[in-house]
Amino acid sequence: MARIVVIGAGMGAMAAAARLAVAGHRVAVYERSGTYGGGLGRLARDGFVFDTGPGLLHLPAVYRDLFVKTGKESLEQSLEMVQVDPAARHVFADGTSFALPDASRAGVVAALDAAVGAxxxxxxxxxxxxxxxxWDATRRPLLEEPLRPERVGPLGQDPYPAPRRRGLLRRAAPATLAQVGARELKDPRLVALLEGHALAHGLDPRTAPASATVLPYMEQTFGTWYVRGGLRGLAEALYERCRARRVEFFFGAEAVDVVEKDGRAAGVRLAGGEVIEADAVVAGVAPERLAALAPGAGQPAGPVAAGRFSVFLALRGARPAGTAHRTVVHAPDRAAELEGVFGARGGTAHLPTVTVLRPDDAGTRPDDGHEAVTLTATVAPQGRGVDWTDAATAAAWAQRMIEAAGAAVEDLGERVLWREVRTPADTERGTGAAGGGVPAPVLAGAQGAFLRPGTATPLPGLYRVGGFAHPGGGLAHAGMSGALAAGLIVEGAGFRGSQ
Incomplete structure (x- = not known):
């Protein structure tokens, strides 16, 4: 039985902790904040409940596998999950709108033909x-296997195939997602649909490789899921699973150093000076924090990721029957939006693409005469042309998002009882991530520019998990990172990934 210290209680960290405990190790989690779940936070006020992080789950198989491998109760026995259908309604500035059914290729084809044209x-x-x-080319080497130096080169090659044209051989594959849309979709609404998936993950379609087409594929193929009461319930279920496996949690306990002995990680030093000895350390923290904890870990900083701005709205009036759970209101000027989010100067001069979440869930509202609505937009990180700590700036941007969301929520301006916002500056304070950036999933191609540092670090005995480690950001990817860390600790350097 080894002693394992886990720094942070995010989803990747808890996924690793549960798997390690089942393998017979003694696991202790040290979290500097007062709770678990990382980005899966919750805001509760006056009977309204909101997820402050992701509101939907894709690739639920990751957590189904985790719960099967760590206990008797399945994921569905531990919480109530519902499939969201339609997956999303999309609204465009020219008045076009359509709802795409969940996990139905034929339904999507029919909906697009009817709204956009034959x-x-x-x-x-x-x-x-x-x-x-x-997906077939990269699922295992990119998502299910540890990232090793010899794999970086092959994964730097984009597997997206060039389409054939009548009488012609395959042409050269597009280099970026934006080029895919321009060449193969042509219609600006279809292009916006494609690029919107990248934008939602914090990716610039002008630079993201063509392999980013896998993002809408995964959503369309494996479905979109919601947890009754909010996605925070997934964090609660995983926390309880860890406790059932006798994982120890210490909150308000900040690790300030990874202790080294004989050239390997041998524990952590807490803010109060106490040293916790361990045979291995798993770090679920942002790159900046890991660099401070273990300067020899070799974590490259990389570019600052895009941020996320959320507005939580308590509304008077019932949610109309038949309302889509998720509506994406697309920006009228995509080029201006991308420059505002990803350009060197950044800023807030553009109009944003706004995702509107309106769950049909009595657990999120005080009664049926009210509604809890969440608005999110991908924005420039703190300091890239905008100071999100400025209250006037944040308030003006929130109002702009509310005005855009009016295309999805009837009489929105008159229904607001109160609102709260979360900015990239809030994310930066809570996670330590530079600029409050939210990491994107890893992608093949672009000579490896969209990969994340591997699970194993140059310091033996120290492992990375979470969105800033391989295989990148997102709830499902966080769960995968936990599986990789646990596998390497349990099976050693020969671990080849899940089967």
Whole structure:
């Protein structure tokens, strides 16, 4: 039985802790804040409840596997999950709108043909067929296996296939997601649909590799899921699973140093000076914090990721029957938006793409005469052309998002009882991530520019988990990172990933 110290109680860290405990190790988690779950936070006020992080789950199989491997109760026995259908409604500045059914290729084709024009659905469907080739080529080496130096080169090659044209051989594959959209979709609404998936993950479609087509493919193929009472319930279920496996949690306990002995990680030193000895250390923290904890860990800083701005709205009036759970209101000027979010100067001069979440869930509202609505937008990180700590700036941006969301929520301005906001500056304070950046999932291609540091660090005995480690950001990817860390600790350097 080894002694394992886990720094942080985020989803990747808890996923690793549960798996390590089941393997017979003694696991202790040290979290500097007062709670668990990392980005899966909750805001509760006056009977309204909001997720302050992700509101939907994709690739639920990751957590199904985790719960199967760590206890008798399945994921569905531990919480109530519902499939969201339609997966999303999309609204465009020209008045076009359509709802895409969940996990239904034929339904998506029909919806796009009806709203955009004959042939639109087939063009999208053909794109998803090519995206499936990306998924098949990269699922295991990119998501399920530890990232080793010899794999970086091959994963730097983009597996997205170039389409054939009548009478022609395959042309050169597009280098970026934006080029995929321009060449293969053509219609600006379909292009916005494709690029919107990248933007939601904090990726710039002008620089993201063509392999980013795998993002809408995964959502369309494996479905979109919601947890009754809010996605915070997933964090609660995983925390309880860890406790059932006798993982110890210490909150308000900040690790300030990774202790080294004989050239390997041998524990952590807490803020009060106490040293906790361990045979291995798992760090679920942002790169900046890991660099401070273990300067020899070799964590490259990389570019600051895009941030996320959220507005939580308590509304008077009932949620109308038939309302879509998720509506994406697309920006009228995509080029201006991308420059504002990802450009060197950044800023807030553009109008944003706003995702509107309206769950049909009595657990999120005080009664049926009210509604809890969450608005989110991808924005420039703190300090890139905008100071999100400035109250006037944050308030003005929140109002701009509310005005945009009016295209999805009837009489929105008149229904607001109160609102609260979360900015990238709040994220930076809570996580230590530079600029409050939210990490994106890893992608193949672009010579490895969209990969994350591997699970194992240059310091033996120290392992990374969470969105800033391989295989990147997102709830499902966090769960995968925990599986990789546990596998390397239990099986050693020969671990090849889940089967």
């Amino acid at each position: 042939g639109a659905g087939e063009r999208w469907s053909e794109l998803m067929v090519r995206a499936r080739e990306v």
